[in-house]
Amino acid sequence: MVDILRTGLSGLVASQRALATTSHNIANANTPGYSRQRVELANNAPFFAGSPKNPIYVGTGVNVQSISRAYDDFLTQQVRGHNSNVGQSETLDSWISQLDGVLGNGKTGLAPALDQFFGAVQDAANSPASVPARQALLGQAETLASRFRELNGQMTTLREGVNQTLSQTVGEVNALAEGIAKINGAIAQSQGNGDAAPDLLDQRDRLVNDLSRKLPVSTVIQDDGTMNVFVGKGQGLVVGVKASALETAHSTTDPGKLDIRFEKTASSVADFLNGGEIGGMLDFQNKVLDPAQNKLGLMAVGVAQTFNEQHIQGRDLDGNPGAQFFAPPAPKVAANPANAGSGAVTVTIADLGALQPSDYELKYDGANYNLLRLSDNKMVSSSASPPSTADGMQITFSGAPVAGDRFLIQPTRDGAKDFKVAMADPRAFAAADATGGVGNNGNALALAGLQTERKLLDGSSSFHEVQARMTAEVGIQGSSTRASLKAQTALLGQSTQARDNVSGVNLDEEAANLMKYQQAYEAAARVVQVGDSIIQTLLDAVRR
Amino acid sequence: MLRIATTQIYQQAAKAMNERQVALNKVQQQMATGQRLLSNADDPVGSARLLSLNEEIGRYGQYQRNIDLANGRLKLEDSVLGDAGELLQQTRELVVQANNDTLNDSDRKAIGKQVRQIQEQMVGLANTKDGNGEYLFAGFKSQTQPFVMDANKQTSYHGDQGQRLIKAGPSLDVAVGDSGSAAFQVDAADPTKGVFASLDKLAAALETPSPQFHDVMANGLTELDQGLENLVGVRAQVGSRLNALEAQESANGDFAVHLQETINSIDSLDYAEAATRLSQEAFTLQAAQQSFVRIQNLSLFNYMR
Numbered sequence: 001m002v003d004i005l006r007t008g009l010s011g012l013v014a015s016q017r018a019l020a021t022t023s024h025n026i027a028n029a030n031t032p033g034y035s036r037q038r039v040e041l042a043n044n045a046p047f048f049a050g051s052p053k054n055p056i057y058v059g060t061g062v063n064v065q066s067i068s069r070a071y072d073d074f075l076t077q078q079v080r081g082h083n084s085n086v087g088q089s090e091t092l093d094s095w096i097s098q099l100d101g102v103l104g105n106g107k108t109g110l111a112p113a114l115d116q117f118f119g120a121v122q123d124a125a126n127s128p129a130s131v132p133a134r135q136a137l138l139g140q141a142e143t144l145a146s147r148f149r150e151l152n153g154q155m156t157t158l159r160e161g162v163n164q165t166l167s168q169t170v171g172e173v174n175a176l177a178e179g180i181a182k183i184n185g186a187i188a189q190s191q192g193n194g195d196a197a198p199d200l201l202d203q204r205d206r207l208v209n210d211l212s213r214k215l216p217v218s219t220v221i222q223d224d225g226t227m228n229v230f231v232g233k234g235q236g237l238v239v240g241v242k243a244s245a246l247e248t249a250h251s252t253t254d255p256g257k258l259d260i261r262f263e264k265t266a267s268s269v270a271d272f273l274n275g276g277e278i279g280g281m282l283d284f285q286n287k288v289l290d291p292a293q294n295k296l297g298l299m300a301v302g303v304a305q306t307f308n309e310q311h312i313q314g315r316d317l318d319g320n321p322g323a324q325f326f327a328p329p330a331p332k333v334a335a336n337p338a339n340a341g342s343g344a345v346t347v348t349i350a351d352l353g354a355l356q357p358s359d360y361e362l363k364y365d366g367a368n369y370n371l372l373r374l375s376d377n378k379m380v381s382s383s384a385s386p387p388s389t390a391d392g393m394q395i396t397f398s399g400a401p402v403a404g405d406r407f408l409i410q411p412t413r414d415g416a417k418d419f420k421v422a423m424a425d426p427r428a429f430a431a432a433d434a435t436g437g438v439g440n441n442g443n444a445l446a447l448a449g450l451q452t453e454r455k456l457l458d459g460s461s462s463f464h465e466v467q468a469r470m471t472a473e474v475g476i477q478g479s480s481t482r483a484s485l486k487a488q489t490a491l492l493g494q495s496t497q498a499r500d501n502v503s504g505v506n507l508d509e510e511a512a513n514l515m516k517y518q519q520a521y522e523a524a525a526r527v528v529q530v531g532d533s534i535i536q537t538l539l540d541a542v543r544r
Numbered sequence: 545m546l547r548i549a550t551t552q553i554y555q556q557a558a559k560a561m562n563e564r565q566v567a568l569n570k571v572q573q574q575m576a577t578g579q580r581l582l583s584n585a586d587d588p589v590g591s592a593r594l595l596s597l598n599e600e601i602g603r604y605g606q607y608q609r610n611i612d613l614a615n616g617r618l619k620l621e622d623s624v625l626g627d628a629g630e631l632l633q634q635t636r637e638l639v640v641q642a643n644n645d646t647l648n649d650s651d652r653k654a655i656g657k658q659v660r661q662i663q664e665q666m667v668g669l670a671n672t673k674d675g676n677g678e679y680l681f682a683g684f685k686s687q688t689q690p691f692v693m694d695a696n697k698q699t700s701y702h703g704d705q706g707q708r709l710i711k712a713g714p715s716l717d718v719a720v721g722d723s724g725s726a727a728f729q730v731d732a733a734d735p736t737k738g739v740f741a742s743l744d745k746l747a748a749a750l751e752t753p754s755p756q757f758h759d760v761m762a763n764g765l766t767e768l769d770q771g772l773e774n775l776v777g778v779r780a781q782v783g784s785r786l787n788a789l790e791a792q793e794s795a796n797g798d799f800a801v802h803l804q805e806t807i808n809s810i811d812s813l814d815y816a817e818a819a820t821r822l823s824q825e826a827f828t829l830q831a832a833q834q835s836f837v838r839i840q841n842l843s844l845f846n847y848m849r
Binding site: 129452464501 | 546547548549552559583584586587591592593595599602603606682684688704717720844848
């Protein structure tokens with residue numbers, strides 16, 4: 001008789017647990033990353049009531065075996081992978097569209113300033129003796145110069161923006177890693193007492209999912225329930241209950257960029273973080289912004305150099321030979337701060353047509369000087385003596401390097417930044433050709449003709465065509481990023497849906513469960529009541 | 545068993561509606577600006593092409609400015625040369641008249657005075673300035689007065705032989721003037737040559753007739769005829785330059801129209817297409833909203849009391 005009470009009670013408890021779990025599910029129906037929980041019920045061991053000859057087993061009710069979460073490891077991993085891809089494309093897309101806005105179209109941006117400058121050259125050619133026309137030309141030259149510098153400044157602002165966001169994101173990565181390590185500790189402890197708490201597992205998955213948005217990760221679950229998280233080439237970001245921190249530092253090879261490395265280590269892992277928001281930012285900087293800024297610089301260098309070369313062949317209003325119209329461009333060279341030798345490099349432009357919009361690394365390996373073109377990773381020259389000319393650059397090497405010494409050469413990077421008008425006196429504009437004369441416009445006509453001459457990129461491009469190329473390249477990168485963002489967002493949506501179809505809460509299902517367990521609870525309560533009344537009946541019988 | 549999480553119902557609906565709204569926003573922006581391309585990524589190749597086309601059309605605008613300026617200068621030169629030709633013609637008539645033996649010395653002196661006047665007018669014409677204050681016939685020394693007549697009525701040339709060009713088209717440079725030496729046959733090194741020297745010689749002979757009077761008149765007539773012939777020749781060149789400018793102007797205009805058409809075909813919005821797209825997107829968004837309102841209302845909880 002007491003057995004009935006006990007059995008009824010077990011039903012009450014089981015239904016209570018089930019109701020609690022159902023309400024937990026309902027409460028978390030909209031919690032991102034929540035996995036619905038299920039009560040695993042099992043019937044109790046029976047009570048032996050017969051004899052060895054006639055064994056009878058009487059059931060003794062129900063018990064709650066476990067509360068587990070609906071979870072599919074494969075689907076979760078897939079969501080993570082797609083999350084990294086979306087993070088990368090989304091970040092890349094957002095930075096590219098900012099750059100795209102900076103570059104503008106044919107009506108805004110650099111193009112009109114360039115047109116107006118060459119228009120002013122023609123106006124000056126039409127009235128070579130007119131000082132106002134010369135003044136107007138200088139004014140347009142200043143406008144062009146400030147447009148070049150402005151555009152370059154906006155690109156530099158984007159570069160700094162990327163660096164700043166990169167540092168912040170690395171900070172967020174560290175916080176997430178810290179969080180994962182902490183939950184690992186809690187999970188190891190709860191697992192020691194049996195199963196790991198499903199809510200802790202959800203919490204950890206959520207952090208790993210957030211982390212995968214920032215950079216691609218791979219994970220391994222250990223026997224004690226902790227999760228190891230690896231990034232890059234398999235470096236452990238979280239190992240057990242210990243998280244390693246990443247940090248950013250100005251790159252020694254390119255001071256304009258950031259290295260990403262593990263704290264207290266020297267080597268950058270940036271090259272291996274090819275995904276997530278971090279990968280997107282690095283892609284933008286290396287594959288979109290660098291080439292664009294180098295091309296802008298090439299344009300500026302091209303305008304300054306060709307204009308100066310023609311200008312000095314003419315005569316100004318006072319019959320003097322033409323001076324430099326624009327400040328002559330100077331390539332940028334940075335010696336690696338870790339260099340141990342006394343080597344020094346200076347670079348000038350020897351052949352404008354051969355100049356490439358790329359950065360170069362000159363490295364001395366102890367025997368040879370290797371000049372690497374970074375835009376396509378091509379070895380331009382490698383010999384026991386320093387290179388003297390390469391890709392239109394005149395390279396002068398002095399001093400003695402030691403093996404491992406490196407120099408970053410950026411022939412056009414600062415071309416637009418350094419673009420300045422050198423001439424202040426309108427009378428100094430050399431409109432006349434070598435014969436001279438205030439009404440002579442021979443040289444001005446030759447200068448105006450530079451507008452359409454293909455002097456750049458091996459004689460393939462005019463200034464405008466370099467700009468068109470730069471705009472088209474950024475545009476193409478933008479449109480292909482947009483296309484892959486679209487595809488990857490769809491994939492992320494699908495995999496999230498697949499995961500949620502397994503793990504997510506369906507309120508109708510929970511409503512049905514709610515009714516089911518409520519009825520079970522009521523029935524179990526009825527059993528207790530019946531048990532009670534049986535005992536009462538027995539007691540009444542005994543009292544007589 | 546296929547099941548769906550309740551949040552997915554909301555997320556899918558929100559995603560679909562968001563996509564429609566993005567598309568609607570884009571078509572709205574296109575219609576507001578009239579531009580098909582809102583960013584270079586919309587059509588990178590088209591954008592690059594636009595850049596070149598805009599540059600070209602800008603260049604044609606500049607050619608037009610050059611042509612306007614050249615037209616002004618050449619028309620001025622044409623009229624000056626015409627006036628100069630008339631003056632020579634007048635002189636010629638006067639000389640023929642003076643050569644008549646019925647005239648006495650004082651009559652010839654009077655004619656000489658007229659020729660002298662013509663000589664001064666001629667110098668004045670030859671020193672004509674253009675709208676910018678530059679001398680028309682000074683060659684490259686356009687700010688130096690090219691013709692100076694001294695007290696002895698000798699005219700000297702201080703210009704050079706330079707001839708200024710302007711760009712009228714991608715491959716057409718047109719001269720916008722002629723030097724004094726070309727128009728008036730003068731020579732900076734030899735002041736006895738040229739139209740002014742001829743006029744001076746005639747005036748001097750008329751003012752103080754000599755025994756060789758008729759010979760001087762005959763020589764003078766020959767020189768005048770040569771001068772006139774030269775002027776007509778230069779003027780014809782000016783005329784042919786004006787014709788070339790006109791032809792180039794019309795060619796430039798045609799090409800600019802063609803460029804603008806190409807620009808429009810790349811960048812201009814087809815409003816009929818955009819309007820269709822707008823109503824399509826709006827309809828789809830509405831359908832998504834309506835179906836979402838219907839679905840989100842369905843829940844078992846509605847029936848639990």
